[in-house]
Amino acid sequence: MKNILLAGTMALFATGALAHSAMDETTPAHEAVLTEAPAEVVMNFLHDIRLTRVSMTHADHASVDLDLSAYKGMEIDFTVPMQPMGSGAYVIDWRGLGADGHAMTGSFSFVVE
Template sequence: MKTILLAVMIGIWATGAMAHSPLDATTPANDATVTEMPTEVLMDFKGDIRLTRVSITHADTHTVDMDLGDQTAFTQEFVLPIQDMGAGTYVVEWRGLGDDGHALNGTFSFIVE
């Protein structure tokens, strides 16, 4: 009986974990070093998500909220314009809502030489 209960609990947990829409890829890629400042950031998720906030921090000094524009629908891919703040490390922090109703968040970074 304990084995069946454990199997059911693991199955429910695994199904819930797969329902989320984690960040699949970014351009620039996470931890990438680029020689030119990109004009935009591409975020590609494994499932549909609606971004609610995206901010970018440059070299631990300036934090700017990125313009989400009209990208308010549930989708897998977002292209956001980015401001050039010079060479250094950029950290992008995002928050969103998965189409399954779960709040999601994460970060990725890249370096501009």
């Protein structure tokens, strides 16, 4: 009986983990070194996610929220416009809700020389 309960519990946790939407890739790529600042960032996820916030921090400047108004529901691919701020390190932080309702967060960074 204990083995059945243990197997059932493990299956529930495994199913929940699969429902989360991991980041697949970004453009610019994480830790990329660029010669000029991009006008947008692209984020691709493995599964649907509803992004609730994307912010950008550049060098020593305060964080600014990027415009997500083009996205109202669950998506896999996001192209988010950003205001280039010249050379330096950029950090993009994101948060959202996976299809299963779990809160998710992540970040990636790149440098403009």
